[in-house]
Amino acid sequence: MNFAEQSNSPKLTRRAATRQVFFRLCAGVAAVTLAEGLAEPFLIEARAFEVVLPNLPPALEGLKVVQLTDPHRGNLTPDSVIEAAVRQTAIWKPDLVVLTGDYVRWDAADTLPFAKRLASLSPRLGIVGVLGNHDYQNPSWVCSLLTAHAGVTMLRNDRTELAPGFWVSGIEDTIKGAPNTELALRGIPEGDALLFLTHNPVGVRYVSARPCIALAGHTHGGQVRVPGLPPHYPPGMEGFAQIDGWGTYDKAQLYISRGIGCTGYPVRLNCPPEVTLFTLRTA
Numbered sequence: 001m002n003f004a005e006q007s008n009s010p011k012l013t014r015r016a017a018t019r020q021v022f023f024r025l026c027a028g029v030a031a032v033t034l035a036e037g038l039a040e041p042f043l044i045e046a047r048a049f050e051v052v053l054p055n056l057p058p059a060l061e062g063l064k065v066v067q068l069t070d071p072h073r074g075n076l077t078p079d080s081v082i083e084a085a086v087r088q089t090a091i092w093k094p095d096l097v098v099l100t101g102d103y104v105r106w107d108a109a110d111t112l113p114f115a116k117r118l119a120s121l122s123p124r125l126g127i128v129g130v131l132g133n134h135d136y137q138n139p140s141w142v143c144s145l146l147t148a149h150a151g152v153t154m155l156r157n158d159r160t161e162l163a164p165g166f167w168v169s170g171i172e173d174t175i176k177g178a179p180n181t182e183l184a185l186r187g188i189p190e191g192d193a194l195l196f197l198t199h200n201p202v203g204v205r206y207v208s209a210r211p212c213i214a215l216a217g218h219t220h221g222g223q224v225r226v227p228g229l230p231p232h233y234p235p236g237m238e239g240f241a242q243i244d245g246w247g248t249y250d251k252a253q254l255y256i257s258r259g260i261g262c263t264g265y266p267v268r269l270n271c272p273p274e275v276t277l278f279t280l281r282t283a
Helices: 003-042 079-092 108-118 133-137 139-150 181-185 201-207
Strands: 045-052 064-068 096-099 127-129 152-154 158-163 166-170 193-197 212-216 245-249 252-256 274-281
Touching: 003 079, 064 079, 079 108, 079 274, 096 193, 108 133, 108 139, 127 166, 133 139, 139 152, 158 181, 166 181, 181 201, 193 201, 201 212, 201 245, 201 252, 212 274
Parallel strands: 045 274, 064 096, 096 127, 127 152, 166 193, 193 212, 212 252
Antiparallel strands: 064 274, 158 166, 245 252
16 A cells, blocks of 8 residues: 555545444434334324304303314224324313314225214214315215214204304315305304314315304324425415414414324324314403
């Protein structure tokens, strides 16, 4: 070996060692991230909010509403996760449970196991739901199973008055259905309290001129949130900036839940599943 080769060899060795350390660190970070991503779908977060619902009758002050959305019952969401969500709902003893769609991943028959788990709940004002885009493989079957086995009132461009002056309205999915807000709001007095259900958050645009609380799902909160990168938006949300949490659209308040299940892949990252309690206030 000549002198030049001897003088360069330590530098080459250091470079090789640095690269090796770097690749090991990358592999370690990837392994930890993967482990977190695989574990997070099981870590349901119980979220609770107090929120003013305009025109809420004083007799309903403190009404407790639980939102369940996007269980995607199927091969990517273990039944244990759905069971944990239902258990948390029961702990809160809500007056009303609302469902904002995507009960199955693909097969409408998967609605039955989900409905049977819901049957253990007995909120005094019942359970009310709307369909999500994944439920349109056989929407009538999904609705009938939820109604027959869990007593769910399914709103397909419809509304129901659950107590004097307190209404829940829901539209069909904005992607796979035919949403009709005129039908969904027909007969609801302007001065009454309104809870509006829409699977896709973009549905809030249909009620933005009316004081209400709108509840939605569909986004999974992005499901995988990598720091420094924008979240993934599901289909049908072009031009809509909000991915989860609270937002205000003119007179309507919107809450987007991250939901219970997974779709696409059984991984969540920085975006745990959630079950959400809303305690309604008059002021």
